Amino acid sequence: MLANGLLLIFGLSAVAVIAHGFFKYMRHKALFNLLEKHVERGNELDVEVVQALTSGMSRRPGDHRKAIFLLILGTTSFLYSQMFDPGTLEFILLLEGGGLFAIVTGLGYLISLVVERISRKSDDNL
Structure with a gap:
């Protein structure tokens, strides 16, 4: 399931x-x-x-709000599954998996924003 x-x-x-x-x-x-x-x-x-x-x-400059929202959502979901008893083991694993997915996606957005800013600065220096 x-x-x-x-x-x-x-x-x-x-x-x-x-x-x-x-x-x-x-x-x-x-x-x-x-x-x-x-x-x-x-x-x-x-x-x-x-x-x-x-x-x-x-191209618009990157928006970091989406990354921050995903990081907060993932962190709260993961911490909720660890600190409280949300119910069955399957639901706990679903919360952990969803939380980690949101954290990794948020980190991906932040990394892409950093890479975009670095490349934009190097393009401006040329």
Whole structure:
């Protein structure tokens, strides 16, 4: 039962990540096809046109609130399963697994934010 739940959680997470990447790729592909057709027709590629089309594609700086929320949620879930008696062993393991999953995901967000800031600083120095 617990294994099925964890497989469902990880499976749906993987599907969500893959779908996000696919739709982002399709949007970029459609944008570049539109720009290519615009140039093939003999139109000039103005800076204003490119900025208007790519305005939604600009990368926003990372948001650390999501990482902090996941770390707090995971820590409280894990500590609740250790300090109190929430019931059956299966429920305790579910709380521990969910808490550790949230902690690891939050740490992943924080690491990606740090890497993004470091790469942005190195790009600015060039």
